[in-house]
Amino acid sequence: MSANSTPSTEVQDRSIGSIISQTRNLTADQVEKILAYQLEHGVRFGEAAVSLGYASTDDVLFALAQQFHYPYASSEQKDVSPELVTLTQPFSNQAEAFRAIRSQLIMRLYGEAEPRRALAVVSPESGDGRSYFSANLAVTLAQLGGRTLLVDADMRTPRQHELFKLDNRDGLSAVLSGRSGAQVIRQIPGVPSLFVLPVGTTPPNPSELVERPAFGLLIRELLSKFDHVIVDTPSATFGADAAVIASKCGAALVIARKNQSRLVALQNLVATFEQSPAKLVGVIVNEF
Secondary structure: OOOOOOOOHHHHOHHHHHHHHHHHHOOHHHHHHHHHHHHHHOOOEEEEEEEEHHOHHHHHHHHHHHOOOOOOOOOOOOOOOOOOHHOOOOOOHHHHHHHHHHHHHHHHHHHOOOOOOEEEEOOOOOOHHHHHHHHHHHHHHHHHHEEEEEEOOOOOOOEEEEEEOOOOOOHHHHHHHHOOOOOOOOOOOOOOEEEEOHHHOOOOOOHHHHHOHHHHHHHHHHHHHHEEEEEEEHHHHOHHHHHHHHHEEEEEEEEEOOOOOOOOHHHHHHHHOOOOOOEEEEEEEEEE
């Protein structure tokens, strides 16, 4: 978000045209030309401004984000991966798909009779899109305003620090081994409600670390401090890590990749939750 963003209490009633005009420092003459073009061609203010070269598409997206109080990373913001489509392309079909999934998960996880659970994102094989999915789901939850924590528990092939461009010297592995420093949980700039706990140093004994009671205790502690806790996990090809993590989180969501995931591997993974204390909330087929 721009450092010159207007506070949300003031932005609420402003038009897109007003926000674009202020962002681009448009003159009265330029605004008149945009309005004339808008009237002549029957388009929106933002489209007219882009057509006349007075604004960019990114300016229009920024204005929409401001008007609707939606955290958004502009194309000029370098400290975020393009894979984070819910930040870089918040009005795209991919981002809309994540919002639809968010709505379904909220209904399944946060009912009045439901206990507090963290959500483990699991998949049968590497390359299914777990980290991509976990990161974008966490962003959409944070965009609702609730404090959201994304935990990278894939201590074999961690990626969340890469997606969010974070220092990975300290993180979950240090917490579980009892040697973490301060500030292991990082707040993501531009998204006030989003926090990430990266893996930190990749440990030689990831299975033992997640099986220790400390991991379950940590999840319960995090659930007391955050509204949503999303946990990225290793693929099932690495053994029982994902199933163990899911059992301590309390809920699991399975990700499979369209035209790539093997049906047998997917069935075997889903079957592991029949005897697991974790609630299986659904299976997602990743097309992106």
